[in-house]
Amino acid sequence: MILHPGIISLIVGSLVVxxxxxxxxxxxxxxxxxxxINSSSAExxxxxxxxxxxxxxxxxxLGFEIFSSFLFIYTVEDMHRIxxxxxxxxxxxxxNPVGWYVLYTxxxxxxxxxxxxxxxxxxxxxxxxxxxxxxxxxxxxxxPIVALDAYLQLKYFLGLKPDIIxxxxxxxxxxxxxxxxSSLSSLPIKPMMALFYAAIALFxxxxxxxxxxxxxxxxxxxxxxALLVFTVSIAAIISxxxxxxxxxxxxxxxFDILQSxxxxxxxxxxxxxxxxxxxxxxxxxxxPFKKIQSLRDMIIKLQKKWALFxxxxxxxxxxxxxxxxxxxxxxxxxxx
Amino acid sequence: xxRHKKILEYTLSSLFRRRYKNLALIxxxxxxxxxxxxxxxxxxSLKSExxxxxxxxxxxxxxxxxxxxxxxxxxxxxxRIQVIPGIGHVVPRYWGYYYDSLTGGxxxxxxxxxxxxxxxxxxxxxxxxxxxxxxxxxxxxARFAGIGGELVxxxxxxMAVSSRVVGVFTSESDLLANDLILINKDExxxxxxxxxxxxxxxxxxxxxxxxxxxxxxxxKRLLPDTRPITKNxxxxxxxxxxNWRSGMILTMFFxxxxxxxxxxxxxxxxxxxxxKQEIGILKAIGWETSDxxxxxxxxxxxxxxxAFLTGIIIAYAHVYFFGAFLLAPALMGWSVLFPPFxxxxxxxxxxxxxxxxxxxxxxxxxxxxPAWKSAITDPDVIMRG
Amino acid sequence: MRDETSKQKGMAIHNxxxxxxxxxxxxxxxxxxxxxxxxxxxxxxxxxxxxxNKGEFVVLKGPSGSGKTSLLGLIGCMSRPTAxxxxxxGRDVAKLPERFLTMIRRKEFGFIFQQFNLIKGVSVLENVxxxxxxxxxxxxxxxxxxxxxxxxxxxxxxxxFKVQRLSGGEQQRVAISRALINxxxxxxxxxxxxxxxxxxxxxxxxxxxxxxxxxxxxxIASHDPLVYEKPFINxxxxxxxxxxxxxTAR
Numbered sequence: 001m002i003l004h005p006g007i008i009s010l011i012v013g014s015l016v017v018x019x020x021x022x023x024x025x026x027x028x029x030x031x032x033x034x035x036x037i038n039s040s041s042a043e044x045x046x047x048x049x050x051x052x053x054x055x056x057x058x059x060x061x062l063g064f065e066i067f068s069s070f071l072f073i074y075t076v077e078d079m080h081r082i083x084x085x086x087x088x089x090x091x092x093x094x095x096n097p098v099g100w101y102v103l104y105t106x107x108x109x110x111x112x113x114x115x116x117x118x119x120x121x122x123x124x125x126x127x128x129x130x131x132x133x134x135x136x137x138x139x140x141x142x143x144p145i146v147a148l149d150a151y152l153q154l155k156y157f158l159g160l161k162p163d164i165i166x167x168x169x170x171x172x173x174x175x176x177x178x179x180x181x182s183s184l185s186s187l188p189i190k191p192m193m194a195l196f197y198a199a200i201a202l203f204x205x206x207x208x209x210x211x212x213x214x215x216x217x218x219x220x221x222x223x224x225x226a227l228l229v230f231t232v233s234i235a236a237i238i239s240x241x242x243x244x245x246x247x248x249x250x251x252x253x254x255f256d257i258l259q260s261x262x263x264x265x266x267x268x269x270x271x272x273x274x275x276x277x278x279x280x281x282x283x284x285x286x287x288p289f290k291k292i293q294s295l296r297d298m299i300i301k302l303q304k305k306w307a308l309f310x311x312x313x314x315x316x317x318x319x320x321x322x323x324x325x326x327x328x329x330x331x332x333x334x335x336x
Numbered sequence: 337x338x339r340h341k342k343i344l345e346y347t348l349s350s351l352f353r354r355r356y357k358n359l360a361l362i363x364x365x366x367x368x369x370x371x372x373x374x375x376x377x378x379x380x381s382l383k384s385e386x387x388x389x390x391x392x393x394x395x396x397x398x399x400x401x402x403x404x405x406x407x408x409x410x411x412x413x414x415x416r417i418q419v420i421p422g423i424g425h426v427v428p429r430y431w432g433y434y435y436d437s438l439t440g441g442x443x444x445x446x447x448x449x450x451x452x453x454x455x456x457x458x459x460x461x462x463x464x465x466x467x468x469x470x471x472x473x474x475x476x477x478a479r480f481a482g483i484g485g486e487l488v489x490x491x492x493x494x495m496a497v498s499s500r501v502v503g504v505f506t507s508e509s510d511l512l513a514n515d516l517i518l519i520n521k522d523e524x525x526x527x528x529x530x531x532x533x534x535x536x537x538x539x540x541x542x543x544x545x546x547x548x549x550x551x552x553x554x555x556k557r558l559l560p561d562t563r564p565i566t567k568n569x570x571x572x573x574x575x576x577x578x579n580w581r582s583g584m585i586l587t588m589f590f591x592x593x594x595x596x597x598x599x600x601x602x603x604x605x606x607x608x609x610x611x612k613q614e615i616g617i618l619k620a621i622g623w624e625t626s627d628x629x630x631x632x633x634x635x636x637x638x639x640x641x642x643a644f645l646t647g648i649i650i651a652y653a654h655v656y657f658f659g660a661f662l663l664a665p666a667l668m669g670w671s672v673l674f675p676p677f678x679x680x681x682x683x684x685x686x687x688x689x690x691x692x693x694x695x696x697x698x699x700x701x702x703x704x705x706p707a708w709k710s711a712i713t714d715p716d717v718i719m720r721g
Numbered sequence: 722m723r724d725e726t727s728k729q730k731g732m733a734i735h736n737x738x739x740x741x742x743x744x745x746x747x748x749x750x751x752x753x754x755x756x757x758x759x760x761x762x763x764x765x766x767x768x769x770x771x772x773x774n775k776g777e778f779v780v781l782k783g784p785s786g787s788g789k790t791s792l793l794g795l796i797g798c799m800s801r802p803t804a805x806x807x808x809x810x811g812r813d814v815a816k817l818p819e820r821f822l823t824m825i826r827r828k829e830f831g832f833i834f835q836q837f838n839l840i841k842g843v844s845v846l847e848n849v850x851x852x853x854x855x856x857x858x859x860x861x862x863x864x865x866x867x868x869x870x871x872x873x874x875x876x877x878x879x880x881x882f883k884v885q886r887l888s889g890g891e892q893q894r895v896a897i898s899r900a901l902i903n904x905x906x907x908x909x910x911x912x913x914x915x916x917x918x919x920x921x922x923x924x925x926x927x928x929x930x931x932x933x934x935x936x937x938x939x940x941i942a943s944h945d946p947l948v949y950e951k952p953f954i955n956x957x958x959x960x961x962x963x964x965x966x967x968x969t970a971r
Binding site for chain 2: 003004005006007008009010013016020049052053055056057060064067068070071074075077078079081082083260
């Protein structure tokens with residue numbers, strides 16, 4: 001295995017986090033079994049105190065996962081010289097395709113852990129802990145995903161051999177290649193742009209009505225349009241947004257915009273996208289909880305706040321993504 | 337937001353009240369960070385320098401191999417390589433290693449001709465004819481030969497050869513130039529006693545860099561007793577070695593990291609009676625468990641970040657101003673007699689992120705459970721006690 | 722039993738006559754057991770039912786171990802009972818999670834501890850401001866309020882002193898100021914005169930009386946005759962061995 005400081009940190013870190021998640025799940029199971037809000041016994045009090053521990057651990061897990069996602073991308077980028085044919089992070093990931101699944105898993109963990117933390121936040125603000133059972137049951141489902149991430153990451157790093165010949169983003173995202181990535185890159189630009197802006201507009205409209213209207217259907221639709229806008233945006237970034245930042249029509253790599261030579265523009269781009277989608281998702285996901293009396297008023301207020309955040313963030317995202325398209329002299333239109 | 341500000345303020349004043357204990361903790365943490373970051377800085381610098389140097393090296397180098405060892409390559413081979421499609425230039429290189437019994441160091445002697453591409457880091461000028469040389473800073477210092485001075489070497493027949501120093505590489509120059517002696521091509525041949533129809537190796541340029549591997553294979557097929565080495569291969573080797581070396585040392589250092597986490601845990605668990613009482617009072621006057629947890633979080637962050645920054649600054653000074661005197665032998669594997677050189681400071685976000693991962697995060701993680709234990713103190717505890 | 726009922730009835734008529742309409746605190750069959758099921762199990766309070774109205778001056782009287790401190794803690798939302806209900810302004814707080822209990826405590830109660838329990842190394846002003854730190858109030862607002870209270874209690878001039886440098890009487894006034902920072906409905910004090918001489922004790926009781934006259938409910942747990950023999954006490958609750966023996970209303 002390649003003994004690289006970044007790799008060591010990532011592997012050890014993921015093992016520690018998995019251990020923390022298993023511990024939390026076990027605690028969560030105890031709570032699930034013995035929880036009784038109407039009891040004043042010492043056990044119940046002890047259980048309530050344990051909920052604070054689990055909250056703290058989950059917050060740390062989320063923070064860690066976000067951090068380690070960036071570290072993963074940077075490590076993979078740093079390693080690319082070891083592989084023949086690799087010119088950036090994409091090349092390193094191609095050297096052992098498991099790497100892509102690690103990335104997908106990390107994205108899933110981000111959303112799932114954030115949703116859990118949001119549920120926890122709501123639950124703690126009601127005086128009867130109405131979501132306790134659902135919450136800790138959910139924890140039991142999150143743990144395998146975290147463990148999967150650790151496993152896949154280990155498998156990825158163990159399976160890397162320096163003498164693998166790999167292809168870089170030029171080949172992966174090229175028009176002549178096979179697979180999803182190259183299909184995305186070779187899509188004609190105008191329709192792709194149209195699709196992107198249409199998806200954004202649809203999402204913003206949905207969120208706006210979710211904010212204003214009394215009818216719950218807009219809010220129920222929100223998680224769907226959030227996921228749609230997420231998928232389309234990532235596709236758009238690969239397809240044309242990144243090329244506009246690089247000002248090279250064949251450069252479609254979604255990772256290089258996180259580097260210093262592009263002024264780290266990837267950070268605000270991805271942050272606004274992920275957070276905007278998250279808030280949209282949450283606004284819709286808490287709608288069914290309005291049936292619970294102790295949560296109702298709080299949820300109505302939170303939904304308004306979250307929907308607003310979501311709108312602002314997605315608008316920002318669109319502005320950042322559109323900036324080079326509007327303002328730079330480079331254009332992709334002649335190429336496709 | 338106000339709430340967080342106020343809790344942070346209280347945490348700061350609380351840490352300050354116990355400053356000696358906290359300073360000790362910061363010192364220990366800081367030392368761990370210093371050592372770790374010294375390792376990472378040094379290897380990263382060496383790696384970056386090596387890569388920077390290699391960037392300017394030939395796409396393809398062809399050497400002759402005889403009995404598994406390097407041999408001089410017949411100039412005749414040039415003609416045969418030149419006809420392969422895709423090949424640009426084929427230029428013979430004359431160079432070798434020179435062992436200086438006076439200083440115990442190994443120098444690299446490189447023969448150049450008139451049209452040398454870039455020597456921007458040279459004070460003075462490039463040697464133009466016989467009897468002139470340009471020296472790396474290390475050689476110049478070791479032999480006390482500056483510009484205008486004289487360098488005396490012993491050739492293959494045991495005769496002294498003298499040349500005037502016309503240029504010295506600047507101290508900011510890279511690793512490779514430090515031990516370098518540039519002299520005229522013909523002088524290299526006579527110094528090492530090389531026959532006129534041979535060269536050390538061949539510098540081969542290709543038109544399309546992505547075809548390098550193919551061309552290397554063709555050369556190997558054509559001339560089976562040669563070894564073509566591509567630039568990429570060298571880069572990968574360096575990269576791997578440096579990664580391996582730093583990874584190895586980090587692994588050895590793991591024991592220290594674990595010991596440190598245990599220390600952090602112990603310190604966090606073993607609250608003094610004073611601290612316990614303070615938390616009890618805070619709980620009694622209206623602070624919640626989550627407020628105390630937040631306070632403990634800020635404590636952990638403040639201590640670890642302070643130690644982290646201090647550690648990094650010291651490590652930076654250690655590596656870049658003091659030449660990493662504590663670590664160099666282990667990492668670079670050279671003899672201590674070798675002339676020292678100055679490393680170029682390379683600092684990037686990636687390194688810092690890895691360091692954060694290895695230090696601050698384990699610290700905060702190992703204090704979670706002790707912090708929670710202290711935060712769940714019952715508000716009525718101080719009434720009972 | 723009948724005496725109890727008639728006493729309570731008498732109390733109710735009395736209160737009506739006084740014009741007290743609001744019940745602040747009601748405890749119904751409240752019990753508190755420490756370390757249940759373990760060898761060091763201790764029954765602090767058993768089956769206590771009590772009513773405290775707004776504006777009353779209440780003293781819980783009894784020797785140490787009588788349960789008055791525990792009762793005070795339960796009333797002041799510092800701990801949860803093992804059994805029974807506690808109603809604060811009509812709301813049952815017995816089963817509330819810690820967060821909500823703290824919110825109610827912050828709104829309604831100010832506490833003065835037996836040992837004062839001021840934080841050493843911290844100034845007078847900051848000690849008084851501390852209870853409101855975990856709120857979203859602006860620090861300047863809290864500061865103004867704190868200084869106002871300190872001035873009323875004649876200790877503003879020492880606001881930047883570290884508390885350990887103050888005399889007993891001065892510390893007492895700081896402790897009282899801290900209990901008032903959140904503008905509570907009721908001020909609770911646990912054996913406040915235990916470590917004070919007669920003069921300081923009288924000072925403290927006088928301050929409590931003034932606060933009561935301003936409308937604050939005062940509840941003091943004490944076995945000091947200087948406290949429980951005062952004529953202006955509205956309600957004297959005698960406790961022994963964790964049970965209420967007698968409630969005298971005036």
